Amino acid sequence: MSTSASERPSQLIRNVQARIPTAYGTFFLYDYTDQRNGKEHLALVMGDVAGCENVLVRVHSECMTGDTFRSLRCDCGEQLHMAMERIAMAKRGVLIYLRQEGRGIGLIDKLRAYNLQDKGYDTVEANLLLGHQADEREYWAAAAILEDLGVRSVHLLTNNPAKIEALRSYNILINERVPLQPTIHAENATYLRAKVARMRHLLQLPPAPPAPTGGSLTEDLHRCLSLLQERIARHSAHTPTPHVTLAYAQSLDGSLTATPGTPLALSGAISMTLTHALRALHDAILVGVGTVLADDPRLTVRLLPGRDPQPVVLDSALRTPPTARLFDHPRKPWLLTTARSDESVRRRLSERGAEIILLPADATGRVSLPAALDAMKARGVRSVMVEGGVQVLESFVAAHLAHYAVITLAPRLVGGLHAFHANTNGALPHLTHVAYTQAGDDLIVWGEPIWTPNPDKMSETVHP
Known part of the structure; x- marks a missing residue:
């Protein structure tokens, strides 16, 4: 369910911020609460971004398996750390961490979707079979956070055109897309091909193996x-x-x-x-x-x-x-x-x-x-x-x-x-x-x- 721009300030509140030293440099972590459902969203900020143009921004949806356990099934954890590294190199930027696990379907159904993928369904098919949409994420909170931080325009770290379209629908000025090319290996190749073929993701992938052939007709x-x-x-x-x-x-x-x-x-x-x-x-x-x-x-x-x-x-x-x-x-x-x-x-x-x-x-x-x-x-x-x-x-x-x-x-x-x-x-x-x-x-x-x-x-x- 989308949220209009007029509703955002009253729906999302900033709680606290604190200094967070990391392997990539020192950030400030901002904590926000969605008053509709109590979810906490985060913004990892480096440098002065208030009133600035073309701020390097990554809008990242939570992935417990990839971000925390470094699962090889997806490219989420790798994208998270690539984004932190890119922001540190630029010495200024924002990484927004939205709590919408599994493209919005939650951790339990995400694990059920993994079991379906092990049976041969791709990531979109698995979500549909579980009664979900291919992607149930929403980005109004990211737009509200950027507004709260005073960011005037962004260079967005993403491979996902739908994310660009969603943020622009909330009047976020995106002047450039910055790609994040993942490492491709046996565990994530099928997943990445599905993201390109089914969800319009902009990735450079090697050719897929040939499709199986059928049998000869008598x-x-x-x-x-x-x-x-x-x-x-x-x-x-x-x-x-x-x-x-x-x-x-x-x-x-x-x-x-x-x-x-x-x-x-x-x-x-x-x-x-x-x-x-x-x-x-x-x-x-x-x-x-x-x-x-x-x-x-x-x-x-x-x-x-x-x-x-x-x-x-x-x-x-x-x-x-x-x-x-x-x-x-x-x-x-x-x-x-x-x-x-x-x-x-x-x-x-x-x-x-x-x-x-x-x-x-x-x-x-x-x-x-x-x-x-x-x-x-x-x-x-x-x-x-x-x-x-x-x-x-x-x-x-x-x-x-x-x-x-x-x-x-x-x-x-x-x-x-x-x-x-x-x-x-x-x-x-x-x-x-x-x-x-x-x-x-x-x-x-x-x-x-x-x-x-x-x-x-x-x-x-x-x-x-």
């Missing part, structure tokens, strides 16, 4: 892909609405994931390559915002040659984070939303390149699927692959809007969240013209959904 898989391509072409020639293909992976017991909101890798290497081949067959690929928040997918074709489909997100309330990897897609995403989404949020996502498409809502308040298909058709989409999540897949089935299904069965028992529960229209589909192909250890089921009356629903109607 002749049977190629044949089924060709048949699907012909089917899409016939549909486009005779039907004005886009051809809808449902494509997803599930375990043998029907689970898409173990727990809601937590991604689960089910597909093997060959199945993943097949998924990319399916993407290349379609004009667009559609997911729900829940998939964006849980998986942060790229929705590109990477494991074999092919064109990238247009990414489309069903996002009624515009919860897509501006840091999502979709914004790095060669085609900027279409976000299909309803009038209830916030105008300021729409503007921020538009600035990231998204096309915001306002559509009517259905009875549940979500984006109307027929309206979504009409909007895609109007933009030249003849075929769309629906890749998830659970609610989106179920909604397309409930609305009888799926023309084909490609389902990967992974040889696992998960006991988690199933794709389909109750069909709200009282009819359940079965597949016809079915083909079965093997993809490594996975089984791929291809077929056309056909809806028939649900006997259970019928009996409930006759015998209430």
Whole structure:
């Protein structure tokens, strides 16, 4: 929650200052209290800064693991000490120490995020999976401290453009950015690459190792892909609405994931390559915002040659984070939303390149699927692959809007969240013209959904 400039003086008070001799020289440490929550923020000051221009300033957010224990997972501790050294060399400057651990999520969830990172998620993905934003820090206290110290303009020690933007929004005059290039090693390379790719940090990094490649597709898989391509072409020639293909992976017991909101890798290497081949067959690929928040997918074709489909997100309330990897897609995403989404949020996502498409809502308040298909058709989409999540897949089935299904069965028992529960229209589909192909250890089921009356629903109607 941001704080206006008029509120700052009454919200932040200076308590005391004291001389602090360090290995880099003598500083004065100023202690401030945020009266809203009792947090104490600090300012380490060297030299006379009151009324001065172009003061060297570092705004540093607390990192217990990096600053105190010198953890190698991040570059925070190194940046802290580099900043102190730079200020000492200049013989004048301010290091502001804000108490907002883990980019604002707190130490406990930061450690939980570390555990998720050890499972393969990057730093942004881990925060999102825990229900946080990629970065929850705020900088009004830093601006208030600079105002209290009488600093007129600054040279800011940072690699983070968002920090510059935030401080300028509080009328801090930043005349120059001074970079802090960290040491790059095996423990922090992935973290730093995520900061560059996902959070716009300005760092010089060595090339990332090549991405893993998928498996080779068999002749049977190629044949089924060709048949699907012909089917899409016939549909486009005779039907004005886009051809809808449902494509997803599930375990043998029907689970898409173990727990809601937590991604689960089910597909093997060959199945993943097949998924990319399916993407290349379609004009667009559609997911729900829940998939964006849980998986942060790229929705590109990477494991074999092919064109990238247009990414489309069903996002009624515009919860897509501006840091999502979709914004790095060669085609900027279409976000299909309803009038209830916030105008300021729409503007921020538009600035990231998204096309915001306002559509009517259905009875549940979500984006109307027929309206979504009409909007895609109007933009030249003849075929769309629906890749998830659970609610989106179920909604397309409930609305009888799926023309084909490609389902990967992974040889696992998960006991988690199933794709389909109750069909709200009282009819359940079965597949016809079915083909079965093997993809490594996975089984791929291809077929056309056909809806028939649900006997259970019928009996409930006759015998209430």
